[in-house]
Amino acid sequence: MFRLVLAMFPALCLALPAWTQAVPTRPPVLEHPVVLEKPPEAFVLVNASLRAADPLRADFVEEKRIHALKRPLKCSGRLVLSAKRGLYRATVEPRVSELVLASTEIAQRDAAGRIERIDVAKQPIVKSFVDAFLVVLSGDTVALGARFHIYFSGSPEQWTLGFVPRQEPLSKLIASIVVEGRQGSVERYVVTEKSGDSTTVTWTNVVSRSPLTADEEKRYFDWAK
């Protein structure tokens, strides 16, 4: 039976080296914790509008600051976020590629049509990233409260949500996630890692509440199956 244990070993190897890095600066929204039993009215309204916005379509520009790189990595394209199907992201600049993130799978397709799939079940760290991303924009306060310490500032018109992971392995890697928006629309999404690296995604041309057609589902999501 010891062989059953050996089978686990490769998975254990996912614990990649984690050398100490600089401590990131703390976003101001983290000074305003939310008590879920007594949430501010604005927080409730913002989450309700996020829930009602499904599905979302938007253009995005991503800027990734990695301490090992002397300049930020930038890319841009179009994204579709569906509570039912997950996230579809088509990068147009600097290189054409597509990505589908769902709670059970991740698939990437390059310009030549080559598809690479990641079995999320075998990579719980990756799964926690995906789930976190999908939950953060879901407006589901119960799921949010289970995974994150939640922070909120602003009003329903102009708001900032802050999230700090409660559990490992996400809490080991991510310092905070900050989402800024206006009414039911996301404008900026900032992930700050414990290492000090950060990713800022700016959303524009947001279209919400327009159900996906069968053709869109096929074009955006079905290839990833």
Next chain:
Amino acid sequence: MKRSATSTGRSRAVALVWGAFVALVAVWLALLAARGLRVETSVLRMLPVDERDVTLHALATQLQGRTARTLVVLVGHADPEQTIRTAGEVHAALSTSGAFEAIEGRIDDARSAAFSELYFPLRYQMLAPKLRAELQAGAGPEQSAERVLDVLQGPLSSTVGATLERDPLLLHFELVRSWADGSVGGLTGGGFVTVADGGKTYALLSAVVAADPFDASGQRQVLQRLEEIAERLSARGDTSELVYSGVARHAADARGRMRGEMTWLGALSTIGTLLCTWIVLRSGRSIACSLLPMAVSILAGTWACFVVFPEVHVLTLILGTTLTGMGIDYALHYFFVHRDAGLDWDAERGMRAVLPGITVGMLTSVVGFSGLYFTSFPVLRQFALFSSVGLVAAWATVVAWYPPLSRVPQRGPRSVLFARACGFLLKLWENRRRRRGVRAVMLLAGVASVAALVWLPFEDDVRTLHEAPAELVDADARVRSIAGRTDDSRFVLVEGPTEEETLRNLEDAEARLAAARSRGALLGTISLSPFLPSGQRQERDHQLLASALGRQPEVLRASLDAIGFTDAAIAGVLAGLTEPLSTRLDVHAFLDSPASASLRTLWLGSTERGTATTILLRGITDGSAIEQALAGLPGVHYVDRVRDLSALLRRHRLATFQLLGCAYLAVLAVLLVRFGVGAGIRVMLPAVIAAGGALALLSACGVDLSVFHALGLLLVLGLAVDYGAFLAESGVRGSTTMQALALTTATTVVAFGAMTLSSAPPLRAIGSSVALGISLALVLAPSAWREESAP
């Protein structure tokens, strides 16, 4: 009078000497027991060593020995967070229980750090298979830069940030990712490895049992701790599922059942034997005395086995106990003489009368059973020693202790009914034996019996020798299914004259298995190959990197600069690509690292032919395709334990039949010399018909015949030929001899018949073939009797 006094004094001295010896044996056995008697319960341990390749057999046994000490524990719940919480509690409880040497399954920061320390420096000589293939296909610096960019802009970027500066090409990251592809579970919060199955998330833990898995107190402690943990969870309303499986659990179950069986089989056999004796002899004193040789023979047989063998199989103890219970036969001869002497009884004279008979009987039995010592079945060798020593001890007990214990003449009623029944059977044959038809039928039956022995179908599947309770079988299947569908009985052994050769052979075997996997023959493999490449592969990987990327330093520099890497990071890459290899990961460095803790057991160490390792196989769908794929590779052996052991059983069954044939021929030769052709054949025929008839009857009743039925026939031969010979010798004393034989048969049938109620298939096989064979032999034995023809 003086002679009688001298004789009495001598017999008292003999009794004292034997008593002192028995006391010594008892103390010795008690001392051995105080240190712990190792009783083996595994069905595999009673089978012979595969004589075709002893090294391979030793390696397979070593692998199974390691397996035996591991208990796999799964903690499952529909809520993954609850799984992690409960797994944490179970892990802590197991760690502090004292019943386990190590608990694997939780990865702390120290283990992660050890892993990085071992492998990160080796990133320029250990390539992920996919990356190796891409570079071999001509990928250059631009493609490598694109791959890096894909990762940095993808969902895994957060996991590489910390190492990116020192590993801009993400070589280590790709290697780690390739390992994850072959894994069963994934690492989650709290450092546990989890697998999703049937709507639940299971955390996988493995516990290495501190004690020997076959040690009774160790087993109890292990299982008690697990039961306590399960009870604690359930008491506070935690609905988590706790499934565990391992050899220790099977061993504890087998030990429990066998201990129970030894008790009740022994009791049943003893009570039955004593009851038979009571019915015939009607003497309380005789009954009490008959317990002595049985007790001493069991004591001596057990002692001899534990002195000679480091561990004794439980089947030996049960079988030996049953057979040495037949030591009562010597007592019966003495009791019959005692009864028949009436008031003119002299104990020493009585003993002198039976001594030649029981001595010859004891010697022939011991010689017969000693033959089993030279078979290759470990359990039979132990049984041979147990029964030989036990029978000698029973004989010595009768000889040394009975005269002083039975000085008073015996009075009491005799069993008239029993005597009449025996007389009737004798007369029945006497009236019919002269008829030609009966002779012809006997001869035909003899020929048919030989044919039956040759042509009856036998079941050689080793799995039929072991029956585990459904609950344990289900737990095993569940654990196996959740934890990766690994196969305990099919694996690959890889050898080589040196460690380097072994690792190269391992890589060749893995390449063939990868091809078989792509054809659907299996789900995957677990071996050291991805974690411990050969020196040759490390050099080739380094050369491949250097030639594919290092030969165009300017292109590489420009590609990495375009991503944004610093000059220092790029310089580090160029140095790593161009500098010659200074160190290579070898077996010793790997085994010495804390990172290899969970994998060390795959390295089997030194053998007579060099070194060896193993490949474990997951989700086998086509074993023969795997074997075919590996055919022709040097030092690579596909092992199918069930198939190999079944083939081994078949070979030894055929060898047993040859032994049986030789034994019957030798006995026939002796009988022909002693009685002549006609009478010799008449004496032999009951034994042959009893053996063949017993097997034919069992087969007709739908019993799957096994090698153990064949072994039972060796016992039938030894006993049944005696019956014919005694009757052929008895002449006018035929009726008395028949009574003695009937009583002996009754005690034998009771002892072996009780074994048919055992839960162990080998015991049932031997018990049924001997009980049936001996009953048939008794019914047929009078065919050898001639009232007027005692030689």
